[in-house]
Structures are given as C-alpha cells and as structure tokens.
Amino acid sequence: MLNASSTTNLKQTDMVCKSKLPSEPHLRPDPIRCIEDYGIDLPKWLKDCLTNSPPALGKTCPRDAEGLLAGAFDLAFQLHDGQFRASGEPYIVHPLAVADLLRDIGASPSVIAAGFLHDVVEDTDITPEQLESFFGSEVRGLVEGVTKLGGIHFTNRTEAQAENLRKMFLAMASDIRVVLVKLADRLHNMRTLGSLQSDKQERIARETREIYAPLANRLGIGRFKWELEDLAFKLLEPDAFRKIQQQVATKRSEREDRLGVTVQLLKSRLAAIGLEDCDVKGRPKHLYGIWSKMQRQEKAFHEIYDVAALRIIVPSVEACYRALAVVHESFRPIPGRFKDYIGLPKPNGYQSLHTAVIGRHRPIEVQIRTEEMHRVADFGIAAHWKYKEGGSPAAGDTERFNWLRQLVDWQQEGASKDHNDYLASIKEDLFDEEVFVFTPKGDVVGLRKGSTVVDFAYRIHSEVGNHCHGVRINDRLCTLSTPLQNGDFVQVLTSKTAHPSLDWLNFVATPTARNRIRQWYKKSHRDETIQRGKELLEREVGRNGFDALLNSDAMKKVAERCNLQTTEDLLAALGFGAIALQQVLNRFREEVRLQNLTLESPPTNTDVAKQLIEQQDTSPAREHSTQHTPIIGVEGLDYRLGGCCSPLPGEPILGTVALGNHGITIHRQDCTNVTSIPSERRLPVHWSQKSDIENARFPIQLRIEVIDRVGILKDILMRLSDGGINVSDARVKTSFGKPACIDLRVELKSAIQLDKTMDQIRSMADVIDIARTGLS
Numbered sequence: 001m002l003n004a005s006s007t008t009n010l011k012q013t014d015m016v017c018k019s020k021l022p023s024e025p026h027l028r029p030d031p032i033r034c035i036e037d038y039g040i041d042l043p044k045w046l047k048d049c050l051t052n053s054p055p056a057l058g059k060t061c062p063r064d065a066e067g068l069l070a071g072a073f074d075l076a077f078q079l080h081d082g083q084f085r086a087s088g089e090p091y092i093v094h095p096l097a098v099a100d101l102l103r104d105i106g107a108s109p110s111v112i113a114a115g116f117l118h119d120v121v122e123d124t125d126i127t128p129e130q131l132e133s134f135f136g137s138e139v140r141g142l143v144e145g146v147t148k149l150g151g152i153h154f155t156n157r158t159e160a161q162a163e164n165l166r167k168m169f170l171a172m173a174s175d176i177r178v179v180l181v182k183l184a185d186r187l188h189n190m191r192t193l194g195s196l197q198s199d200k201q202e203r204i205a206r207e208t209r210e211i212y213a214p215l216a217n218r219l220g221i222g223r224f225k226w227e228l229e230d231l232a233f234k235l236l237e238p239d240a241f242r243k244i245q246q247q248v249a250t251k252r253s254e255r256e257d258r259l260g261v262t263v264q265l266l267k268s269r270l271a272a273i274g275l276e277d278c279d280v281k282g283r284p285k286h287l288y289g290i291w292s293k294m295q296r297q298e299k300a301f302h303e304i305y306d307v308a309a310l311r312i313i314v315p316s317v318e319a320c321y322r323a324l325a326v327v328h329e330s331f332r333p334i335p336g337r338f339k340d341y342i343g344l345p346k347p348n349g350y351q352s353l354h355t356a357v358i359g360r361h362r363p364i365e366v367q368i369r370t371e372e373m374h375r376v377a378d379f380g381i382a383a384h385w386k387y388k389e390g391g392s393p394a395a396g397d398t399e400r401f402n403w404l405r406q407l408v409d410w411q412q413e414g415a416s417k418d419h420n421d422y423l424a425s426i427k428e429d430l431f432d433e434e435v436f437v438f439t440p441k442g443d444v445v446g447l448r449k450g451s452t453v454v455d456f457a458y459r460i461h462s463e464v465g466n467h468c469h470g471v472r473i474n475d476r477l478c479t480l481s482t483p484l485q486n487g488d489f490v491q492v493l494t495s496k497t498a499h500p501s502l503d504w505l506n507f508v509a510t511p512t513a514r515n516r517i518r519q520w521y522k523k524s525h526r527d528e529t530i531q532r533g534k535e536l537l538e539r540e541v542g543r544n545g546f547d548a549l550l551n552s553d554a555m556k557k558v559a560e561r562c563n564l565q566t567t568e569d570l571l572a573a574l575g576f577g578a579i580a581l582q583q584v585l586n587r588f589r590e591e592v593r594l595q596n597l598t599l600e601s602p603p604t605n606t607d608v609a610k611q612l613i614e615q616q617d618t619s620p621a622r623e624h625s626t627q628h629t630p631i632i633g634v635e636g637l638d639y640r641l642g643g644c645c646s647p648l649p650g651e652p653i654l655g656t657v658a659l660g661n662h663g664i665t666i667h668r669q670d671c672t673n674v675t676s677i678p679s680e681r682r683l684p685v686h687w688s689q690k691s692d693i694e695n696a697r698f699p700i701q702l703r704i705e706v707i708d709r710v711g712i713l714k715d716i717l718m719r720l721s722d723g724g725i726n727v728s729d730a731r732v733k734t735s736f737g738k739p740a741c742i743d744l745r746v747e748l749k750s751a752i753q754l755d756k757t758m759d760q761i762r763s764m765a766d767v768i769d770i771a772r773t774g775l776s
Helices: 031-037 044-052 065-080 093-104 109-117 128-135 137-146 157-174 178-191 198-218 222-236 238-250 252-272 287-297 317-330 371-379 398-412 419-430 453-460 462-466 502-506 511-524 526-541 546-550 553-561 567-576 581-595 605-614 672-676 712-722 751-762
Strands: 279-284 308-314 353-358 363-370 435-438 444-447 468-473 476-478 490-494 639-641 653-657 664-668 698-706 726-733 740-748 767-773
Touching (some): 065 093, 093 178, 109 128, 109 137, 178 198, 252 308, 252 317, 308 317, 308 371, 317 363, 363 371, 453 462, 453 468, 453 490, 453 511, 462 468, 502 511, 511 767, 526 581, 553 567, 553 581, 553 672, 567 581, 581 672, 712 740, 740 751
Parallel strands (some): 308 363, 639 664
Antiparallel strands (some): 279 308, 353 363, 468 476, 653 664, 698 740, 698 767
C-alpha cells in the first residue's frame, strides 16, 4: 500500500490529503485483491475489464474501452489508497460508485473513466498534464470540468458556491457531459450524508434541491432527478417525509389491486387492436413529487389522486396515438388533462402523451410513449446526445440548451458580479417552466408562468431585451407587459435607439430579466453617479484645489484600497452609495498622513495596551461594558465597533489599537482601513459564542436605490417589520425623473441575518439595487 495519511472525503469535510503518483506496475498491489480485502465487491463489468485488459499505466494511452476503464480505475485506486471517507470507508468507494452510476445511465467510456478520476486532481498530487498523458485530452477536459476551484480565498460560502457554479456551467458549455459526472458525484454524496454534521447535511441537501435536482430535470435525467429530490426531502423535511412514506405504504395493497385490474383490462383491449407487444404497468410517484403537489394545490394526501399512475410502452409513435384512443374509449377522459409532448416536446427532449381518466371509481394518470422516449425520459442527454470530436454537441441539437448559453453569455459579459443575483438567476433558469411559446421560426422557448415579452426577449439574448421596443403576439401588436400564454407565437420588435425602462421591473417575472435591467441601468447611468459622487466630495472639501485632490496620488491609493481601479470608479461608488463619504475622507486623510510619516517608530501594541489599561480606573465611562462583552480579546479595555465597516457576529474581525486615548476599534478583517495600520497595533479578537449576546443588536447602514413611487418606503419598512428587524433611522432622497435613494439604519444580530435581509429587499420588484455602507 502507498504510505499516505488518512483523510475524509474532501467533498464533505474540506480536508485535503495529497497522495503521490503510483509506483512501477510490478511494485503496485493488485486492485482486485486489495479492494476485496476491504470487503468491497467490484461490479462484474469492472472485473471483466480488469481481467481482459490488465492496467499498463504510463506505457501507452489506452484506445479500447476496456483498457481505458481498467486503467482509470487502477490509477484512482492507487492515488486514493490511504484516504478514507467520513464514514470510515476507503475513499475509492466513492469514485467507484460514481462510475457505476454513469454506466447505469449509458454514459460513454470516457465519461465513466472521468467518474473514476473526478477527484484525483483536487485530492492528490497528479497534474492535469499527467492525466492527459495517461488517458488523453478528452478525459482530462471532463475531469477538470468537474474539479472544484482550488487555491482561491472566498469571503463567504455564497461567493464560493457562485464561483464553483460559474466554472461548472462554463465547462458544460464546452462539453455537456461534464454535468453527468457532477450529478452522479452529487447523488452518491447525497446517499452517504449520514456521517456528516447536521448543519452540513442541511446545507448540501438544500443546494441539491435548489440547484442539482432542477439541473437534472433540465437535462432530462429523470432517474437522477427523482432520487435527488427524495433524498433532499428526507433531510430537509424529515417529519413530512415519514408521514407521506407511511401514507403511501398504508394504501399500497389497495392501490396495487385497483391498478392490476385496470392493467389487465387495457392489455386485453390493446391486444384486440394488434398491440400485443405493449408493456402496461403501474408507476409509483416519488415522495417529493406527491408532497410538492400537496403544497402547491393546498390539498391533503387523500385528495391527491395520482399517487400512482399507469405507463404504456408501445413500439412506435403511431402506436402511441392508437393506444391513446383505446384508453379514452375504455375510460372517461378528464377535460383539460391531455398533453401531447410528442408533437410538442419539452425543451429537455422529453416526449410522451399524458392524459387523465376516471378509472375504477378514482381518477388515474396515464403516460404513453415508445421505448426510446422512455429511455430519454430516464437518462436524458446520456441517451440521445451525439458528439463530434472533443465532445461538442452535434449540429441541430444546440437549441435544447439555449438556457445554458444564456447563463454563460451573461457571466462572460460581466453582468453577474453580484453572487446573490447570479445564484438567483441560476435557480430561476433551472426550475420547471410552465409556459411554452414559439419564436417566429417555430422554436420552442420555455418560461415561468406569468412571464411577459420582456422576459422572453431577455431569454433569447440580452441585446434583444435591451433594444426591445414592441411585440407582435400571434401577429397582433401588444404591450410589453402582456403575459404570455401556452402556444403564443412571439415576435420581438427591436430598435437601435430603444433601451430598457425602469417601469419594466414592475411586470417582469424572471430574476434573469430583472437583473439585466438593473445592470443596464447601473452601467448606462455611470456618468450620473460619478457626478453625484463629485458633488458629495466637493461639498465636503470645498472647491479650492478640488481637481488637484482628485488627481492626487493619495486619492488613487484610496481607490485601490476600496478595490477599485480608478478615481472615477471611486466617485461612481460614492455616488451610488456603495462607499460612505466619511469612509473616503478618513482613508484620504490616512493616506496623506502616511505620506508625511516620519521615521519615528510607532508605539508597540503592548505599550499602548498598558497605557489604556492604566486609564481604566480614571476613565469616567466606557462605550461598552466589560461584562458580557460580545468581543473576546478586549476584556478590560474600551472598544468600539468601526463605523467604516460595521462588523457583525459571524464575520471575521480584528482589533486595532488607536493612538492617544481612543481605545480599541473593531474592524472586519477585510476592511480596507486595516491594511494601513502597522501590525504592532493589531489585536487578535473574535466574537463570543456565549448565549448572553444572542439578544444583542448591532447598527448597519443600508443604501437602497428604488423606483420613485408612492408607498415604496412603507413597503420596505413593512418587509423589515415582518422579519422582526428594527429600523432606527430612515432618510429618502428624491430627484425628479430619477430613482429615489433610501438610507436605512437597521439593527441586526448577525451576518446571516444581514444576508437574508438584503436578499429579501433585493427581491422586491421596485428595488434597483441595495448596498451596505459605512455608518454616517
């Protein structure tokens, strides 16, 4: 065995163990014998590959399928040897399960090989170049597409999640098969979450339900979708899961008897018209599907009649419609429940006839499809996708994945820098569509129910949406706010001089359209925000020497410290409210002071701290009591929270010792004011975990840009009141023909509450943008 230290699954614990490349073949252990020593049974197909094509790693790139799979498993086994999952199992169990799932859905040998190797670049010492030398560029590309971002520091989990999803969608755009490996990886991790802490289980399950299950649905991989949803349901709503599971099991025998009689009746009648080869059987609904329908329709379990359904598999498309006639002749059809997804397939390629009839005293759903349609419904792109050299989609099939192109185009345009906006758009684009409309060329576009022409235009392309000025629906001129209906033919009228209106935010239904309208507004109104920033700064410092001040090296340094490239960017951020005026002035004075600083060494951290402690007995008052302090590390000292960054519990913090008699200032660690403070004057501090600070509230300043209308401030305050958030100050600035600017000072208890609050306000229709600013 290789001498590598044990580790748990990186996907589940964030711990890394780097294994070395395997030694010469004659010195390496036999993978079949070793893995069976662990008590793990290899699937027969893999045993056959290892027996028929013994691995010869490093000698030549395997060209046959068996050699590729044998070599990929052997390398994964050697590299992961000595690594263990959180459950205590050998790590190789995970890539083995992923590869087996991929083979079950009919993936190609290259994809299955990538399943074996999907973690080796991330968890071991092997490089992508070495991987390519062993197995070729195709396998390397698939593995790199699945590998998480590494070596990059993210300030929060939302940012890390957004950036990893960006990377995955970019990889999918070049080779859609990347997502097959990613979904199989997620499915096996969901099956084995039991060894993790409950908070991690919940976070992974929520991400699975919001991102990966809808992604499997968009790609038509029903087999993965159903299991991912049920596993997430079991973790996120355990009581509801157990209740529905019991209810389904209680009525099972009665339901099977009823379905059995119906199946026999249909089989005999289908045989009478020459369709003896039909396969008719009952189909149980998955538990999450039943529960979500109960929630959506506000019904109890006994009121949901399609807990199970019938599926009829026939030999041809023509036979589908003949079988439909038999079903409608045998039972009374329910009006409005027939859907022809053969003539009008779903965007993910799904095809079937759906109908609902009154069976033996109860309604029952019936699906009719061919064997090929059934395979596509279960396996999606793995069943029907064709590839050129290198994995590119075949010509004529790319329209199925316009939504993916839109996501990639948007992130490459740079319009999706806000991580919350990007995640909202991904979730929107992945969820089930409910309205299907046609382009003038007859292509089908899926949108959420309630979408308008503007949503349609932005789904086609961002430039179509930005220059939209009219629409024809079914050859009739209509307003842009007209809701679209199933089957509408939509022709968007564009003009080079047309541009988005803020009024569109009042009726668009999709976050994608809403975010792009906001991004266009911020970009096109840059000159206005720069001018507003200039006016704010000039009002404070005066006209004399103002231009020289703007062009000074000190002001350029201030822009750099604010993570901005130029002073114009700084003025624009100041004008919008992303940076507080006092924050800019403080940093500017600090830069001037640093430039004029003498060589005299500053007092040490210890000296200043002793001086402060000596002053405690004579100090008349403190800004915070030393008892029950929420900050660990400042006991016995006066301290205050920095108004420049307003830290909250849950955010990494740092104390800085002020010169003179000003005590300790607590900053967020990423506060740009901290960078210029010498290390001798920095204190390591952190938030207390004691329950006695759970009721503490901390002030935060928010700036919200909104469409100026009567009642908008009241709506925002009501939204905050519903969340139990106190507002200590509210100021509104309006200007004719321009958006209103609302400055709110709110009292919050944690960074998590801040994120939720900003998301809630940002989701309101009339809100253009929201930013956290320094306390004024």
